[in-house]
Amino acid sequence: MEEKQLSGAHRIWIAGRKNGAVSGVSDVLSFDENEIVMDTDMGMLTIRGKGLHISKLNLEKGEAELEGQVDSLVYSAKGHKRKREGNLLQRLLD
Numbered sequence: 001m002e003e004k005q006l007s008g009a010h011r012i013w014i015a016g017r018k019n020g021a022v023s024g025v026s027d028v029l030s031f032d033e034n035e036i037v038m039d040t041d042m043g044m045l046t047i048r049g050k051g052l053h054i055s056k057l058n059l060e061k062g063e064a065e066l067e068g069q070v071d072s073l074v075y076s077a078k079g080h081k082r083k084r085e086g087n088l089l090q091r092l093l094d
Contacts, residue, residue, distance in 0.1 A: 009062070010041040012073065019067045026062060028054065036066065044076040
């Protein structure tokens, strides 16, 4: 069994805003053609764009490859879950 990547192994590679790869990925929380939200070694990463698609995902190695037009990359605090289940009232009371 391979050991999980060490902290600090997080990297992003984007070529021509059309495709790329991310390492240090521990989970993909949500994705659609306009937004991908993933948990990385360096915190939550939100990738926004158009026609986004995860072409390859290997959580054991912590790697994800993506295609589509990348418009922005935004980090937020580690452990912050962007999309939570439940209705608005339940989320406000939690």
